[in-house]
Structures are given as C-alpha cells and as structure tokens.
Amino acid sequence: MTVNMGPQHPSTHGVLRLVLELDGEFIQSVMPTIGYLHTGIEKTAEQKKWQQVVPLVERMDYLAAQSNSLAYVLAVEKLLGLTMPKRVDDIRVILAELQRLASHLIWLGTHAMEIGAVSMLFYAVRERELLLNINELIAGFRFFPSYFRVGGLREDLPRGFHEAVNAFLDRFPGKIDEFEGLLTKNDIFRRRTEGVGALTLEDAFQWGLVGPIARACGSDYDVRKYFPYCGYESYDFQIPTATEGDVYARYRVRVAEMRESVKICRQAIQRISPTGAFACDDTRVVPPPKDKVYTEMEALIQHFLIYSQGFTVPAGDAYVPVEGPRGEHGCYIVSDGSNRPWRVKMRAPSFMAIQALPSIVKGGLIADVVAVIGSNDVVMGDCDR
Amino acid sequence: MESAAVIEILQSAVPGAAYEVGHNVDMPTIYVPAGSLVATCGALRDHPMLQFNVLLEVTAADYLPRDPRFEVVYHLLSVPKRQRLRLKVRVGANGSVPTVQSVWRGAGWPEREVWDMFGIVFDNHGDLRRLLMPEDWEGHPARKDYPVQIRKAAQTYEPLEVSEAEFRANIERDRLKRH
Numbered sequence: 001m002t003v004n005m006g007p008q009h010p011s012t013h014g015v016l017r018l019v020l021e022l023d024g025e026f027i028q029s030v031m032p033t034i035g036y037l038h039t040g041i042e043k044t045a046e047q048k049k050w051q052q053v054v055p056l057v058e059r060m061d062y063l064a065a066q067s068n069s070l071a072y073v074l075a076v077e078k079l080l081g082l083t084m085p086k087r088v089d090d091i092r093v094i095l096a097e098l099q100r101l102a103s104h105l106i107w108l109g110t111h112a113m114e115i116g117a118v119s120m121l122f123y124a125v126r127e128r129e130l131l132l133n134i135n136e137l138i139a140g141f142r143f144f145p146s147y148f149r150v151g152g153l154r155e156d157l158p159r160g161f162h163e164a165v166n167a168f169l170d171r172f173p174g175k176i177d178e179f180e181g182l183l184t185k186n187d188i189f190r191r192r193t194e195g196v197g198a199l200t201l202e203d204a205f206q207w208g209l210v211g212p213i214a215r216a217c218g219s220d221y222d223v224r225k226y227f228p229y230c231g232y233e234s235y236d237f238q239i240p241t242a243t244e245g246d247v248y249a250r251y252r253v254r255v256a257e258m259r260e261s262v263k264i265c266r267q268a269i270q271r272i273s274p275t276g277a278f279a280c281d282d283t284r285v286v287p288p289p290k291d292k293v294y295t296e297m298e299a300l301i302q303h304f305l306i307y308s309q310g311f312t313v314p315a316g317d318a319y320v321p322v323e324g325p326r327g328e329h330g331c332y333i334v335s336d337g338s339n340r341p342w343r344v345k346m347r348a349p350s351f352m353a354i355q356a357l358p359s360i361v362k363g364g365l366i367a368d369v370v371a372v373i374g375s376n377d378v379v380m381g382d383c384d385r
Numbered sequence: 386m387e388s389a390a391v392i393e394i395l396q397s398a399v400p401g402a403a404y405e406v407g408h409n410v411d412m413p414t415i416y417v418p419a420g421s422l423v424a425t426c427g428a429l430r431d432h433p434m435l436q437f438n439v440l441l442e443v444t445a446a447d448y449l450p451r452d453p454r455f456e457v458v459y460h461l462l463s464v465p466k467r468q469r470l471r472l473k474v475r476v477g478a479n480g481s482v483p484t485v486q487s488v489w490r491g492a493g494w495p496e497r498e499v500w501d502m503f504g505i506v507f508d509n510h511g512d513l514r515r516l517l518m519p520e521d522w523e524g525h526p527a528r529k530d531y532p533v534q535i536r537k538a539a540q541t542y543e544p545l546e547v548s549e550a551e552f553r554a555n556i557e558r559d560r561l562k563r564h
Contacts, residue, residue, distance in 0.1 A: 035517040043527055078411055205438045205464070208491030221464045317446075318411045319460055319471065330460065334446050347442040347460070355494040384517055 003366070007036050011114040011370045014380030016354065018369065025365050030358040034351075037384040045344040049310035050076055051150055053344060057331070058144040060346055061382035063106050066099040067324035068346060069148045071331035074229060075320040076150045079313050079335055080285065085277040088152045089230040094165065094268040095138075095147065096230070096322070097261040101172070102131040103325035103377075104258050111251070111374035112183060115192045120182060127175050130168050137164055150311075151286040152279025157272070165269050169262055176258055183251070193248035197360050197372035200245060207356035211327020211349055213376060216253045217245035223323040235264050247368075247375040254377075285311050310339040319347075326350055326377050350376075350383040386468055388413035394435060398428035412469040419474050419482050426488040429461060429470070437461040437470060440485070443495035445476075445503045449529040453477040455505055459485070481506035502527035 006017040015036035021028040041060055045053045057072045058065035070092060077084070084092075109124030132142040137158050139145030147154050183189045199209075201217040210221055222239045224232040240256030242249035279286045287306045288299035315337035321330040327349030334343040353376040360376075361369050388406040391413055395404060402421035407414030417425050429437040439462040446456050459472040474482050484507040485492045496507045497516040504525035507513060515522060524531055532552060 035515075035519070038517040040526060043531075043533065047533055081410075206490045208440050208442070208489065208495075210439060210441070210462070210464075219464060226464075226467050227469070316408060316410055317458075319469075320411065321441075328441065330441060332442070332444060332458065332460070343446045345442075345444045351494065351498075352491055355491060 005369070007033075011373065013110065013373060013378050016373070016378065016380055016383075018357075020366065020369065022366060025367075027361055027364055027366060027369065030361055030369070032354050032357055034354060034380070034383055037380045039385070041385050042344050042346070045341055047340065049339050050313055050341060051310060053341060054149060055144060055146045057344070057346060058146060059381065060385050061324065061326070061329070061348070061350070061379050062143065063103045063379050064099055064325045064329070064382075065144045066095050066148060067103075067322060067329050068331075069146065070096055070230075071320055071322045071324075071329045071346070072333070072344070073148045073150050074322065075318045075331040075333045076313060078318040078320055079316055079333065080150070080282070081314075082151060082280050082282055082285065084152060084230075084280055086231070087272060087276045088278060088280070090268050090271045091153060091157065091278070092148060092230050093232065093235070094265050094272065095145075097264045097268070098131050098134060098165070098168075100261050100325045101258055102128050104254050104261075105131075107254065107325070107374075107377045108179060111371075111377070112189070114370050114374045115189065117183060117186070117189060120179070123175070123179065123182075127172065130164075130171075134161070134164050134168065137161060149279070151282060152277075156275055156278045159274075162269060162272070162274060165265065169265055169269070172262055173259065176255065176262075180255060184255075190248060192367075192371055193251060193375070194246060195244075196247045196368045197364065197375065198244065198246040199356075199360055203359070204245070204356075207359070208352045209327065209349075209356055211323070212250055212253050212257065212325075213327065213353065215239065216242045216249035218243045223321050223328055227321065229320070229322060232264075235267050237264050247371050250375040250377075312337060312339050313341075317343075321347070324349060326353070326379065326382065346382075346385060348382045348385060350378040350380070353378050354383055386413060386466075388415055391415060391435065391470060394432060395425060395428055398432055399424045407471070407473055409471065412471055414471040414473060416473050416475065419476065419480070422472075422474055423483050423485060423487065425472070426459075426485045429472075430488055434466075435463060435468075436465045437463045437468075439464060440489035440492055440495075443485075443492055443499055445499045445505055445527075447503060447527065447529045453480065455480070455503060457482050457499065457505060476505055481508050483508045484510040486510070501525065504528065 001022045003020045006012040007015040017033040019031040041056050045056050054069050057068045060068050105124040105128040109121035112120035135145045136142045139147045204214045204217050220239050220241050237260045240253050242253050287303050292299035293303045313335040315335050317334040319332040321328045330347035332345040336342040361372050392404045405416035407416050429435050441460040441462050444458050453475045455476040457474045461470040499505055500513050501516045501518055
C-alpha cells in the first residue's frame with residue numbers, strides 16, 4: 001500500500017512530504033520530496049551587500065537563526081582577515097548557546113508531542129519564551145535578531161541583559177530535571193524510542209551526518225572541540241555521547257547538551273562586562289561612533305560610504321563551520337572582490353538528515369517514522385533554504 | 386596538513402593525476418581533474434594518513450564569463466585526523482563530473498541539488514532529478530545568467546514565457562544595479 005504523508009502533516013515539521021510504500025505496518029521504502037520551502041535565499045544573497053545578507057541567512061534555519069548568521073559572519077570575517085575583541089567572542093558564544101537551547105526546546109517539545117507526550121510542548125515552549133524575551137531585549141526582534149554583524153555586533157548589550165540571562169540560567173537546570181522526570185524513565189516514551197531508528201556510526205558518516213545524530217552513535221565530533229571558534233577552547237564543557245544510535249540515544253544526547261550549554265553560558269556571562277567593545281576597530285567595515293560622525297569630516301565620509309556602498313571583501317572563498325543545534329552549520333562564501341557576495345552557500349544539516357531518512361526507517365513500523373523525523377530534528381527551512 | 390602534503394600522498398595513491406594547489410585562506414584546497422575524481426576520493430577516504438570519512442557538502446559556483454565556467458566544490462572532513470579539505474573540479478558549460486556516491490553515499494542529494502541549481506551533470510548518478518525546484522521547472526536558477534526578477538504582467542491561463550529580448554533586458558537591468 002502507498003501512503004502519502006505530508007506536505008501538510010503535523011508531524012513532518014513543516015512541509016516535508018514522504019511517500020511510504022507499506023507492507024502491512026512495515027515500511028518497504030520511503031521517498032522524501034522536499035523543496036516546498038525553497039525560497040532561493042542563496043540566490044537573493046548574491047544581489048545584496050555583504051552586511052544585508054545577515055537577516056537573509058537567519059531565515060534559513062528559522063529555529064537556529066543566530067547559528068546561521070554566526071557561520072556567515074565568521075566566514076566573511078575570515079576573508080576580511082578580521083579578529084574580534086574578546087568581549088565580542090564571548091557575547092557571540094552566549095547567544096549561540098542560548099540559541100541552541102531555544103532550538104533544542106522546540107525539538108524536545110515537538111518530538112515528545114508527536115509520540116504522545118502532548119503536554120511536553122507546553123512546558124518546553126514556556127521556557128523558550130524566556131529565551132525569545134532575551135532576543136527581544138538585545139534586538140527588538142524575537143525570532144531573527146540580526147544582532148551579529150560582520151565586524152562585531154550591531155550595538156552594545158542593553159541594560160538588564162545580565163539579569164535576564166542569569167535569571168534564566170538559574171531557573172533552567174531545574175526545568176531540565178522536570179523534563180527528564182517526565183520522559184527519561186517514562187515507560188511509554190522508552191518503548192516508542194528505544195531500539196527505534198538505530199544507526200551505526202559508519203552509516204552516519206557515510207550519509208554525511210555529523211552533530212547530535214553522530215554523537216548518539218558514539219562519535220565525539222563537535223566543531224566546538226575539534227575546530228574551536230569564538231574562543232570555545234577556553235570554556236570548560238563536555239561533549240555528551242551515547243553509543244546505541246537510536247531515537248532514545250539522540251534524546252539523551254540532546255538533553256545532556258542542554259546542560260552543557262547552560263554550563264558554557266554561566267562561564268561566558270561572567271566574562272562579559274556590561275559595557276565595552278562590541279565591534280572590532282577596522283574602519284573599513286565598522287562605522288565610526290556617532291559622536292565622531294557629527295564632529296569629524298573623515299568619519300562622516302566613512303559612515304556614508306559604509307551605509308551607501310557597503311564594504312568590499314577580498315576575492316577568494318572561505319568555508320567556516322559552527323556547531324549548530326542540528327549539527328554542522330557551515331557557510332561557504334565566494335567573493336569576487338566587490339561589495340556583494342558572488343556566492344553564498346549554507347551547509348544544511350537537515351538536508352543530509354532527510355536524505356538519510358529512508359535508510360533509517362526502512363523495515364520499521366509506520367509509527368516509527370514520526371519518531372525518527374522528530375529525533376533527527378529536521379527543519380524544512382534549513383533543508384530547502 | 387597543507388595542500389602540498391595532501392597532494393604528495395595522493396600522487397603515490399593515484400598515479401598520473403594532475404593536481405593543483407588552490408589559493409585558500411581557511412583549509413587546504415586542491416584542484417582535481419574530473420577524470421580522476423572518483424579514484425582521488427577513494428584514496429582520500431581510505432589512505433591511513435588521510436581518512437576523510439565524511440563528505441560534508443557538494444556545491445558549485447558559477448564564474449561566468451570565465452572559462453571553464455563552473456567549479457564544483459567538495460568539503461571533506463576527516464574525523465580521526467581532525468582535518469578538513471576542499472576539492473575543486475573545474476567544469477565547462479556543457480561538461481560533467483562523475484558522481485562520488487560510490488565513495489560517500491551521502492553525495493546523492495547534494496549532487497542532485499547542484500544539478501538542479503546549476504545544470505552540471507553528474508555521470509552515473511542514477512537519480513538526477515529536480516530536488517528543490519518543481520519537477521517541470523525549466524532552467525537552473527543559481528546560474529549567473531538566470532535572471533533574478535522578470536517583470537511581466539500576471540498571466541493566469543497561458544504558461545509564463547519570456548522572450549529572448551525580455552530575458553536579456555532583465556539581465557542588463559540587474560548588472561547595472563550591481564555596481
């Protein structure tokens with residue numbers, strides 16, 4: 001029997017369409033169809049100035065906006081040869097980790113809801129609300145802050161940032177305990193997840209899967225440890241792993257990751273002074289401070305040039321990976337030396353995860369498809385771009 | 386490990402292939418001729434000093450009007466060696482590249498995407514269909530000569546067709562804006 005699942009199906013995380021060939025309740029084959037959310041962001045980016053691309057790439061993986069923009073911003077800075085002040089790196093780390101928490105919370109809520117624990121969604125989204133409030137505080141925009149800019153940050157931290165983050169960090173570990181109390185030893189949850197959708201490490205790497213999926217199979221590969229960026233090497237944190245490679249192992253890895261993110265945030269927030277440098281001092285890229293624009297001719301010209309023509313980036317290409325919530329978010333940019341990108345390409349972890357889906361669920365039960373999609377944590381905006 | 390060191394290892398594993406070091410700021414970059422791509426990738430994956438066991442992505446860039454026009458780009462990762470590598474293959478306007486699915490199974494969809502977006506053919510791919518664009522789509526949107534916006538009045542019943550003149554006018558309008 002052929003069953004069409006999606007694109008309008010509540011458990012396909014957006015607009016993924018699966019054509020399932022069934023034998024009774026067992027899956028013979030799966031054919032995923034993607035592209036319903038293809039918006040041509042990469043093509044659009046080629047028409048924009050370098051700085052204008054930041055809000056565009058944030059809309060790719062809409063649950064991990066700042067992870068996308070961090071990869072893009074770091075890639076452009078690589079070509080420009082910029083190094084950031086320590087404070088900027090620390091603020092970027094803390095926002096990237098809060099973004100990971102926000103994304104994992106949506107994953108946890110939807111994943112658990114889809115396999116029966118409906119109330120989890122309310123608990124998870126309630127905590128995420130606090131993270132969105134922090135986004136609103138720094139940028140006035142809850143989903144896509146565009147706070148990371150090429151050359152630093154958009155502006156200095158607002159008053160109350162430390163209090164908001166600390167309040168969240170004090171509250172959140174207890175909430176993770178609460179989530180785990182609801183799920184980790186829950187018999188129904190474990191029966192739906194243990195041994196389901198198991199993947200070996202070799203298969204994961206063959207399919208190009210890195211990140212939480214590979215870590216649930218026993219790999220300790222994490223960009224933050226293997227190729228540190230933004231000073232991650234100076235933080236004390238662990239990379240949680242599991243060996244079973246099934247849906248339950250991915251659940252445990254992600255929940256443990258949330259605890260590690262809290263640890264990183266605690267260390268980062270102590271390093272950040274409430275005011276200080278929020279951008280590098282390269283005058284090609286960063287506009288001069290406003291008081292100088294009003295008093296100095298040179299600064300006024302520079303300000304005008306940056307906001308009208310933008311800045312140029314030396315010709316060449318760069319690929320910079322960051323560890324996003326779903327795995328390696330990498331940004332590949334090509335510059336022809338002008339003020340607009342020649343090519344922008346994001347490596348999308350969800351894209352690879354959906355490609356591997358047929359081989360993971362083949363031979364399993366139809367109800368397991370929902371569990372596997374949820375545990376792979378696919379975001380269609382990330383997949384289709 | 387630098388590009389030259391990787392090339393040295395590769396040349397003993399794949400005799401006769403002409404590699405070239407690519408300019409780079411972030412990771413070793415090697416130009417590989419399309420003819421020896423599959424053998425090179427096999428060596429990169431299996432050689433004990435390289436062990437590039439993950440293909441992270443396949444993408445391309447269109448360097449119109451340069452000739453050869455396209456570069457197909459592969460980003461590789463060696464988890465055991467903590468090493469990254471970028472392979473580039475130069476492809477002409479009507480050229481093709483062999484698929485590397487026999488080396489990394491995960492190459493299937495990224496290659497399909499490159500075909501869909503750029504029209505670069507992957508030989509022996511086996512499933513080279515549209516991936517992101519609709520099945521009946523014509524053209525390859527990421528190419529540089531693909532117009533970004535076409536101004537036309539809304540048509541409901543006739544299919545959207547663009548004349549040669551309209552197409553060129555759109556490209557010109559774009560280029561003027563660019564600089």
